[in-house]
Amino acid sequence: MLNLLWLIPALPMAGFLILGLFGSRLSRQAIPILGAGSVGLSAAVSLWVAGSFFISPPAGYAYTQVLWRWLEAGSLHLPIALYLDPLSLIMMLVVTCVSFLIHVYSAGYMSDDEDMSRFFAYMNLFVASMVTLLLASNLALLLLGWEGVGLCSYLLIGFWYRDPVNGYAGRKAFIVTRVGDTSLLIGLFLLFRHLGTLDIQTLMERAAHQWPVGSPLAVAAGLLLLGGAVGKSAQLPLQTWLPDAMAGPTPTSALIHAATMVTAGVYLIARMHVIYQLAPSAQFAVAVAGAATLTLAGFSALTQADIKRALAYSTVSQIGYMFLALGVGAWSAAIFHFMTHAFFKALLFLGAGMIIESLDHEQNMFKMGGLRKELPVVFWTFLIAGCALAGVPLVTAGFYSKGLIVWQAEASSAGRWGFWLVAVFGVFLTAAYTFRIIFLTFFGEPKSHVHKRPGLAMTVPCVILAALSMVGGFVKTPEFLGNIHIFTGFLHHALPPVAATRAASMSEMGSEAWVTLALMAGFAVAYFCYIYRPEFSESLTRPAIGKALYRFWKSDWGMDWLYDRLFVWPVMWFARVDARDAVDSIYTGMARLCELFYHGARQTETGRLRWYAAAIALGAVIFVAVVLFL
Amino acid sequence: MATVPMMHALLVAGILFALGVTGLLVRRNILFILMSLEVMLNAAGLAFVAAGARWGQTDGQVVFIFILSMAAAEVAVGLALVIQIYHRFKSFDADRASEMKG
């Protein structure tokens, strides 16, 4: 049944084509059925494929399906081929299923938007591109999916195109991620130049064969690929686009900017893990990027007033965890956190979307409050997701995935105490901002009137995701809690297990205990500031330093400010100043010179016959003189 | 038979030519310009005849005949143009006809 694999990207693609070409002629009922249906079928096929993969795994736990020949020139042979192994299987499964739920939700959310067919067309194109990215057997095809999802992200952020702000956010996202893509492209060139192929599996084999550990080429390749990954996954220093990306419709934020696309960088690094094993310094850079991002974004999340921006910073921060896991060699932990994160973060955004819609497009959390009674379904699902995000022990999926990362940040052979500390501190920050959001929106006094309540199409996906956010973690539990490792065991066919644990490291249980403590501390801070003594949080920002710090964090540590001045403005300045093209003036200058000469010469053309005759006579005399005397 | 030395003939031709040029340059009246032109042509013709006599060749006289006929043609065309110019500018002043100024 694995040969049905091609249907998984093809079905949403077909949906995109039909909606894109005939969208305006379809009835309003048909559009969501077609849009969500194509993704639903795709999810069904991927479940089917996954089932048969589990039951009868192909040889070597990998299956390749060559669709057609693509780029062939000289030594380059790139087919359009899909590659299925446990890593891409899990990613694909999560992506298609979460996508389907979000599509169903969108059918409710976008039901009265005039451009519904365009919305579903873009969303379908996104799913097709994302699946292509995941299943690509070579880096060029991966790039096709990679740029495809970037395009859809751009289109969907700017979906409500009449408002220039949305267009700006879309352009920013597209350009900033493409900054990363530039680095990725150069990395591809380097890999092809030195390893002679772009097929991922062959690359991995050859790299392991030809490059010694610590080889400068491997380090360069690792860093260049990391550049691409940080762009797509909104990690330091290219994280600035993601908060602005929240301008898009909320299902978009849930699907693209929380659950799936932004984790493409994680997938890329996991996919290319051999390179990083050969380049410990590049891998260390991955861990540092992750650790730095998770704290910085955590602080920023604490200061946001817009609920979607707060969640966006939280996404940045959680992907920081995944990068940290990759950086310490805990490959499967990163993928585990990707999966649980996809469930609860999608749910958080969907919940936020329902809140925003019921409050008539109000996004400011300080104008919400007391929604617990008004929107009970939203409250409970949001609470579950929030607990999973914070990592409430035992009952939530986030606990297992994040706990694994925190522990391995220290325990893995590439781990360090510093990473562990940062990770635990991150747990504290996560708990603080998560409960800040929950307290501000659902508790306290109601400040806005609820206009309408979400329908079934919107609540059912949320309930399913809430269930997944709770039970999704039971596929890999710590040693002292049942020691289940279906997930990691399955992934180890594609990704190596964590390198031998260091002797002096702390026990898993000890680490989990610290995590729980940090979580409780964070919860306590949030409770103290927003429920127990709300005036206290206001007093914090009153002194000058508090205010400055608040603004600094809120504006994402001033990165936008810096980039505007360093890169954006100079380019714009040059484009504006040189709009008339300075090079042209060289040629117009030459023309001007000719004209000047002409003005001089025309003075001799008086039109007077006798002057001409005199000139002839004089010329003749000079000519004769020259001939005679020289 | 006493012959005129060629040098003398050439000298006369040269003086005639210089007079013609001077006339051409200083006179504004287009008729006089034409006349000066005739003088210059004949100066050239005289030089040809003298040279032909010096070398005992008929070529000089042949060329003079050419010059004569050309001068006749030139006068015919020239006078026609002069009349046209007079019609246009109501004047024989050559400097008035300077519309071809660059």
Add this chain to the structure above:
Amino acid sequence: MILVWLIVILLGAGALAWLAGRFGAEWPRWISLVAAGFDLALVLDFWARHRAEVEIIPQGRWLAEFNRAWVPQYGIHFHLAMDGLSLLMVALTLFIGMMAVLCSWKEIQKGVGFYHFNLMWILAGILGVFLAVDLFLFYFAWELMLVPMYFLIAIWGHEHRVYAAIKFFIFTQLSGLLMLLAILGLYFVHHHATGVYTFEYSDLLGTPMSPRTAMLLMLGFFVAFAVKLPMFPFHPWLPDAHTEAPTAGSLILAALLLKTGAYGMIRFVVPLFPGAARAFAPIAMTLGVVGILYGAVLAYGQTDFKRMVAYTSVSHLGFVLLGIFAWNTLALQGAVVGMIAHALSTGALFMLVGQLYERTRTRDLNQLGGLWATAPVLSGVGMFFMLGSVGLPGLGDFVGEFLVLLGTYRAHVLLTALATVGVLASTFYGVQMVQRAFHGPNVHHWKIADLHGRELLIMGPMMILLLGLGLYPLPVLKTFSPAWKSLERSTRSVVSEARR
């Protein structure tokens, strides 16, 4: 014989169209369309019949050839020949030619007969350039395509058409003169070395000469082609000519005339003077990269839609130049795909601007905006070709740029990295264009008609081809491959010497 027919049909149809112009405006249009279509059918039929041959061609043989003595005492022959490269270019020329006829169907209302005469003769000239393997004939065809182009711009252009036409003519004519000098120089150098007077391309290959002479002659050819390409800093004629030309003129300029420059580089500059080209490659590649970045940034700064698209051409052809002078399989394959993809995507953008101009009577991006709501198909098509232009994978331009960069990386790492930044820079103008024309608020309350039948008939094939080139470029790659092998063979000795 087919080669002569291709050209003669176009020349004849041009003359016929001029005459038929007296009887009504419809006649010239149909005559031109049928002639170009018939030619295209001939070429496609030829391609299909020789498919096996096209892909594995015996060494040093042309696919089709026509050779008659013209002025034999001076070694001038009427010699046309076609290999894979020419085949691709000829097919492209005729396809774009058909599009050009279609897109001027409504736009051109005065002097229709003479207009189509010029159009057909330009196409004939371009075919001559792509097919001639006698340098004298090549120069003849090179000039043949200029004069009608001049008329096309000067008569049917926009406001500053005369300025633009003269600028175009002076640039190309002067550089063409340099090429003529170089051709004659090569002719005499060859005679000096072998005692034979000939303009025949295959005889002139490998003419022994001193490096200094080779460099001078190479520069003569190079400048002519670089102006046409256009390479930075020889590009300023292009924005003016593009902006002022009628739609079909811009289309032909962008899609075909620029390609003759690239074709000349591939066919003549490097094979005739491999050593000099190799020595000059770093400079040429640097200029290519400068062009990529400079064109992209300037495109970003333009407010005239057509001017903007014109500067993107400077940027895209920079990649082609880069690929040609890297002179390896990947880069050259990329350059050829890039040429075709640029013809499709940029050509289509020019037609789109033309269609927009017919509706709004403005090309000022500040005046446009918010057109998506009123003309979604037009806007969607614009978005599609913008994505082609910014090198989105899956569309033709990506294949070209990717292969070029992949190949160039072997030759020069730093330049490749900078050129990759150029891919990023293309995003600037791409998204800017969509924002200013199609997205944003509709401040000026445009209410325009969406694309209709004939326009869809133009855009549809362009889109399908661009997508096909992006997802299945194999036919192009395979057709060019044997041609490339024989080109490479002619330069191999020098290259391997330099390696050593």
